[in-house]
Amino acid sequence: MGSLFYRDSAAIIIIWAAFSIKCNMQFYRRIIDPLCDKKFIEEVDKMNSWLIILNSSTHAIKAQRFLARRGYKTSIERVQRGNLGGCKSGLRVYEDTANICRMLSDIGIICREIIEG
Amino acid sequence: MIYMDNAATTYPKPAMVLNAAAKAMRKYGGNPGRSGHKISEATSIEVFNAREKVATLFGAQVENCVFTLNCTHALNLAIKGIMKNGGHIITSNLEHNSVIRPIHALEKMGCRYSIAEVCDNEQETIENFRKLITPTTKAIAIMIASNVTGQILPYKGIARLCKEHGICFIADGAQACGVIPINIASDGINILCSAGHKGLYGPMGTGILISDGEFGIDTIIEGGTGSNSFDVLQPDFMPDRLEAGTPNTSGIIALGAGIDFIKRKGISNIYAHDMILCEEFCKRISRIGGVIIYERECAYKRVPIVPFNIVGMNSAELAQSLNKRGFALRGGMHCSYLAHKKLGTSEQGVVRFSPSIMNTVDEVDLLARTIRKIAVNGIEK
Numbered sequence: 358m359g360s361l362f363y364r365d366s367a368a369i370i371i372i373w374a375a376f377s378i379k380c381n382m383q384f385y386r387r388i389i390d391p392l393c394d395k396k397f398i399e400e401v402d403k404m405n406s407w408l409i410i411l412n413s414s415t416h417a418i419k420a421q422r423f424l425a426r427r428g429y430k431t432s433i434e435r436v437q438r439g440n441l442g443g444c445k446s447g448l449r450v451y452e453d454t455a456n457i458c459r460m461l462s463d464i465g466i467i468c469r470e471i472i473e474g
Numbered sequence: 475m476i477y478m479d480n481a482a483t484t485y486p487k488p489a490m491v492l493n494a495a496a497k498a499m500r501k502y503g504g505n506p507g508r509s510g511h512k513i514s515e516a517t518s519i520e521v522f523n524a525r526e527k528v529a530t531l532f533g534a535q536v537e538n539c540v541f542t543l544n545c546t547h548a549l550n551l552a553i554k555g556i557m558k559n560g561g562h563i564i565t566s567n568l569e570h571n572s573v574i575r576p577i578h579a580l581e582k583m584g585c586r587y588s589i590a591e592v593c594d595n596e597q598e599t600i601e602n603f604r605k606l607i608t609p610t611t612k613a614i615a616i617m618i619a620s621n622v623t624g625q626i627l628p629y630k631g632i633a634r635l636c637k638e639h640g641i642c643f644i645a646d647g648a649q650a651c652g653v654i655p656i657n658i659a660s661d662g663i664n665i666l667c668s669a670g671h672k673g674l675y676g677p678m679g680t681g682i683l684i685s686d687g688e689f690g691i692d693t694i695i696e697g698g699t700g701s702n703s704f705d706v707l708q709p710d711f712m713p714d715r716l717e718a719g720t721p722n723t724s725g726i727i728a729l730g731a732g733i734d735f736i737k738r739k740g741i742s743n744i745y746a747h748d749m750i751l752c753e754e755f756c757k758r759i760s761r762i763g764g765v766i767i768y769e770r771e772c773a774y775k776r777v778p779i780v781p782f783n784i785v786g787m788n789s790a791e792l793a794q795s796l797n798k799r800g801f802a803l804r805g806g807m808h809c810s811y812l813a814h815k816k817l818g819t820s821e822q823g824v825v826r827f828s829p830s831i832m833n834t835v836d837e838v839d840l841l842a843r844t845i846r847k848i849a850v851n852g853i854e855k
Contacts (some may be wrong), residue, residue: 363707385817393645410703412507412701412709412711412714413507413699413700413701413709413711413713414507414518414522414700415507415522415525415536415537415713415714416537416711417521417524418522419536419537420520426656428628433476433515434510435509435510440700441702442701442703442704442705443701443702443703443704443705444700444701444703444704445701445702446507446701465535465537467711
């Protein structure tokens with residue numbers, strides 16, 4: 358009986374820990390990848406957005422993390438811009454575009470183009 | 475087998491590196507920075523995470539950290555990228571073939587090179603480099619630490635010399651990265667090249683080139699980058715400029731885990747551990763008649779490498795004899811003919827003892843006793 362109790366207690370603790378880790382990861386992922394958050398997707402469908410064109414995926418991920426630390430939600434898209442040489446990475450933002458571009462420029466990330474919508 | 479050839483590559487790798495590589499092969503199979511689908515994006519993020527770890531470790535901007543296939547690849551990109559349009563370059567008389575061969579190959583492109591002598595005295599070494607600078611000198615490319623003697627060169631002093639003269643300083647960090655603390659900004663390094671598979675405990679097939687952005691690097695390899703695809707010219711932004719072709723994604727992700735490992739252990743702790751093993755090794759074999767330990771009395775700072783021989787024995791044969799008895803060490807020239815010329819071991823080579831955090835004092839003791847047996851009884855034919 359005693360060993361069954363300990364086994365069951367251990368199982369409950371492990372399940373709780375796994376659920377807790379999953380919730381925290383989901384919370385973190387929402388900051389980095391808001392498109393995994395269904396509620397956020399519903400909200401942004403109603404929002405204006407702008408696509409900031411950056412040079413490559415490295416620059417886009419750097420920009421996304423930099424902005425996430427400052428509370429901005431963004432998502433990364435792959436884009437084709439013939440006038441800029443072809444394949445690029447786009448950072449979709451939902452607010453404060455001018456300020457975002459200025460902040461990115463301060464850390465050496467060049468905003469090549471901004472497309473509304 | 476007891477493996478003590480970590481200057482060639484560290485082995486075994488920590489479990490977290492193996493796990494990261496396996497996970498990457500299973501889960502992150504998209505081509506990073508190419509496709510727009512979630513699998514490619516997820517892989518891009520993992521590669522970026524590894525790049526960020528490299529940047530943090532060496533004090534660089536993340537986009538100026540380039541993944542290569544090994545240190546030789548990185549050094550070729552750096553040396554030929556800086557010297558593409560000719561000029562003069564200076565290197566040292568201890569260099570590995572990964573530095574001296576690309577430099578020598580530049581002669582066909584109209585470049586000239588000079589070799590500066592490395593001494594025990596740091597100021598003398600720096601002065602030897604200073605004397606070779608000419609108005610056409612564009613770069614100095616040297617190893618931070620010798621893979622044969624373990625000597626740490628006065629790289630910070632040479633970096634200052636380069637800055638005084640507006641010269642690019644290219645550092646080969648193969649034996650130093652992950653072994654001693656290196657920060658490209660405070661150390662004055664313009665371009666740092668390193669293997670991912672030695673002191674950083676990553677897998678073979680990985681290397682890094684880190685630039686401080688001061689000197690533009692011309693390309694010697696052009697190809698697909700997943701960016702600017704309409705343009706026949708290689709992108710002018712980093713890291714894409716120097717990362718043509720599909721990268722070794724699982725290797726890079728595992729390299730990130732290797733960096734986590736050394737940060738968790740502490741670089742200074744790993745260094746202290748390895749140096750203790752070197753001291754214990756030297757203490758034991760110095761008592762054996764006929765054993766030579768090279769440059770042990772020299773006062774220079776060193777990384778954990780001990781070159782030694784048994785009088786009258788060829789180093790390759792000695793290494794092979796140790797191999798038969800269960801010890802993995804490297805004998806021979808170590809791809810550094812110049813260093814052997816300096817040591818006076820061009821004929822014989824040396825056997826190199828290079829421990830890692832995975833080795834123990836007991837293993838060192840066993841090795842020393844085995845060397846004693848060989849010294850007394852000779853190599854079995």
